[in-house]
Amino acid sequence: MKLTFLVVAATTLSFSPAVAVAAPHPAPQHRASLRLSDGAGDTWTYSDTTVGYTPAPQPAADVLSARIHHGRYAVTTRMLFANLTRESTQWYRCEIHVAGLTHWYIVEAAEGHWRGIAYEEVQGEWVRAPGVTHKIDYAAETFTLRVPRRLLGDPAWVRVRLHNDLGIGDGTFFTDNPMSAGHKPLYTPRIPAR
Numbered sequence: 643m644k645l646t647f648l649v650v651a652a653t654t655l656s657f658s659p660a661v662a663v664a665a666p667h668p669a670p671q672h673r674a675s676l677r678l679s680d681g682a683g684d685t686w687t688y689s690d691t692t693v694g695y696t697p698a699p700q701p702a703a704d705v706l707s708a709r710i711h712h713g714r715y716a717v718t719t720r721m722l723f724a725n726l727t728r729e730s731t732q733w734y735r736c737e738i739h740v741a742g743l744t745h746w747y748i749v750e751a752a753e754g755h756w757r758g759i760a761y762e763e764v765q766g767e768w769v770r771a772p773g774v775t776h777k778i779d780y781a782a783e784t785f786t787l788r789v790p791r792r793l794l795g796d797p798a799w800v801r802v803r804l805h806n807d808l809g810i811g812d813g814t815f816f817t818d819n820p821m822s823a824g825h826k827p828l829y830t831p832r833i834p835a836r
């Protein structure tokens with residue numbers, strides 16, 4: 643089992659039936675945080691010249707765990723990687739779905755801006771995302787993104803999807819996510835604000 647909810651939005655859980663709910667005690671109600679675990683060595687590769695996705699280990703893109711918190715003031719997400727590097731272009735992606743709308747955030751890290759630049763994708767265009775803060779910690783192997791709730795319209799709940807893509811420069815890419823066992827990430831159930 644790849645995905646494990648340690649804390650769940652118990653009353654709104656409607657995820658895949660394959661998901662294991664790890665709750666040693668009666669599940670708390672309306673928790674605003676999710677913790678996700680992911681396998682090691684389970685990245686996928688794809689390219690500009692081939693079709694589909696193939697399993698291929700790539701520690702720089704390999705997500706090991708994640709945390710999503712819907713707090714009073716912001717949605718904060720964090721992914722832990724096997725071994726982040728400053729060698730290839732990496733796109734850290736976070737999609738936040740609210741009622742009737744999805745916000746698409748991308749942080750790009752590459753030569754010249756290893757700290758990353760945050761964008762929101764709006765109608766296919768990448769625009770800078772003031773108010774959105776992030777940190778790429780290459781020593782701790784973590785990527786953190788914080789989106790103020792006011793930028794999301796102060797939603798009652800959010801559904802979140804995290805993933806990343808790494809481009810090694812020859813048209814070859816790697817991807818991984820903590821949201822599914824495959825290359826395609828799935829959204830969380832609704833996470834209410836707290």
Ligand SMILES: [Ca+2]
Pocket residue numbers: 680681682683684685704705706818819
């Ligand atoms: Ca992984």
